[in-house]
Amino acid sequence: MTYLYGGTILWVDLTTGTTSIRSTLDYAEKYIGGRGINARLMYDAIGPDTDPLGPDNVIVFGTGPLSGTAFPGCSRADVMSKSPVTGLLGDANIGGDWAAELKYAGYDHVVLTGRAEHPVYLRIRNDLVELRDAGELWGQTTYETRRLIQDELDDPEAKVLSIGPAGENLVSFATIHGSVGNAAARTGMGAVLGSKNVKALVVRGTKGIPVADPEAFLEACKAAHDQVKGADYYEEVHTIGVTNAEYAYVLSGIEAGGDGHEGLDFDPEGRTDYNAFWNKHGYKRTGCMGCPVHCMENYSVPGVGATVISCELYTQLTWEVQNADMLLWYALIRQCQEMGIDNTSMALTIQWLMELHALGIIDASLTDGIAMEWGSKEAITAIMDRTIANEGFGAVLAGGMKATAEYFDAHVPEERRGGRSTYWYAMQVNNNPMYGINPRLTSMSLSYAIGRRSDCIQDLDMHQFDSVTAPVYPGWSEEDRAHAVEHERELAYELTGKERAGDPDTTEGKADIVHDMGIQTGIADMAGSCKWHTKWLFLYLMPEHYAAALSAGLGRTVTPEDVERASLRVRNVERAIEVKMGRRRENDTIPEKEFSKPVSRGHMKGKHGVSREDLERMKDEYYTLRGWDLRTGVPRHQTLVDCGLKDIADDLAELGLGLEPFELDAGGADLGAGEKETAPSARQGRRPGT
């Protein structure tokens, strides 16, 4: 019996309308599931010549062994494809209720290949798999699509992932939207689906997920729930979400921190007070399936409607673009969800335009006559509408920042651009608009640079982050704040064994922490649960908790080391994919203009800043930990072999990659794979294959 897994991977060839299946167990032991198996499937499916929006691209939806069970945050599906934004591996993760339903139907992964001739939606009901006509649905919002499909199938329990008009219009940063405010938002997965003429994936399953030892499994789940609920940060994130933290990021000057944001005074009346908005319009807190945290807010605003909002969304279409009108913000977020467009990319793109406008580099003649004044409601709404419709100047923006910069550069004389490309002013990594958090802190710059999605959020070093934000944390006493900083320092020291690892103004130990965070979040992504429950957000599920639940559920022993090793293995598979797409050490970087710049406002004003040398030093350390070549950033042949990825190692070797001779890094550490521990903590410094 296939415990915990749905059991099959479903391939759907959209061009021919045929399907095939394969057992998940072929991959399960090595890659666990979710992001892990997705990465392996992607490695075998795409190449450097794959056109992200062509029929040769594939898109994979993957759940993990814990998806759909009672494990905390067991709601996640991982979506991978070649990204139309970065041209590298695209990856987005979505919660809600879809992943569990897919498993109840008996599948772990769905792979879509080819391109449908006309708009269709994929409908799965247990063993029934069909492509149904979506002609009537084309052009509908994501909310409406769900309702229409449920009506058509006469099944209100059908779970729907769908794209909105932005995905249909091939806006490069379009999203795939699910239920309760969830979206696979980053790296343009919605555009890929749109290019394949697929409007939605609709699932209904009535099978169960067998559990080897139900009693022990439920105990393991409860222990994990207790661990999450017992965590220090739980109470706050559970009652007010991450809004307080977000506000602290803004106050400390490390969020919403482009050059255009030198002052906080765009909102002297405090109109962006999030708590006031919540108290006026909030209905209740909500969240995804299986989650004890419920990090999301459910609102109902008369005249606009209800929606669910989470997390960082608060700072982007407010602070980033200097919009103090919270009702406008709410309407824009709802529009992003309905139209299926990434709020982060949209906000950071608008912020870039406004900054260029403020610097006198562009004027209204280049932007369809829209004056990109800071905070202008007309500018924000008009740009968003046009981008979603892929019309006029919006058609330029829909191509992404790089394409937009090329358009500007062709129309603006060089001296007006300060002798630089307008791309230089864009907050992006590998053409992916960055999160609001600026990279002027050491570990922040490293996680942005090496991040597999070209944003920092996966490997974010929360220790440094909180050391910086704690001193201005709303609602805390001075004592609490001082204590929090001290606590972060201790944790960072515990993890790395390096004295100053928790200090914000050093590069010491940052590579170790970023490396460790990558392992921890990877485990959650593979298991099909939410990475928020790892220590990444201080909710502290450790590899032991995943291993215990997997062991009880699968009926075979899975050790914490097993899951950590799998996480390292998967990261190497992903890196190998990116390397094949052309990513090298020089692509692991942050915007040039952000180097050696202190934080520009807030209580940290004038402090920090990361020099190019700082970043390069941290990259050396990080590559060493990962077993990647220092000169090129390619995983070493031996590293891949040690990870059990001999076929990938040989594949890269055939391309002449990963075979560079060993060399000494700046610190003199020996890079011979597996020869010695490079970090004092066994857990954190464990090398692939050791």
Place this chain on the structure above:
Amino acid sequence: MVLLLDEEACTGCMLCVLGCAIARTGEADAGRSRIRVYAGGEEGRFVPLTCQQCEEAFCAEACPTKACHREDETGIVVIDEERCIGCRTCIVACPFGAPSFDEVAGVTVKCDCCDGDPQCVKLCEPGAISFVAVDESSLRKRRDVALRRLQPAARTRAERIRAQEARCRA
């Protein structure tokens, strides 16, 4: 003792559903759970539903084999799987659709409050499910109303829910 459900507090996390299914069937199978959560209407709204343990239990009255009956000791209506013939009459009789047919077991199942130790309550983080004495069920509701009057500041739903959560935890 009865299960008291509060849809205003429910976050739709389905942990009650999954916990129930794993504990009672050994599988994470939402369809076989004795408690269900339905989403609908506006974005983010959920309604949990399970057996209300009616005083005048139509399901028990309708059951031809008396598999569905009230336990004298606990006052809880249960279905005896041995005697159940799977005719689904109780499903038709119940005004709430609380009993459901378990295709795998071939019998109709309903919430029996896990012999006085309901698993769903343990997993329900927001306190949307509580296991309370029958008379307590209305008392709680009244207390909520009273609290709202006494605390003019706690006007919005969000604040009410937060106050309610605090009480549940206390």
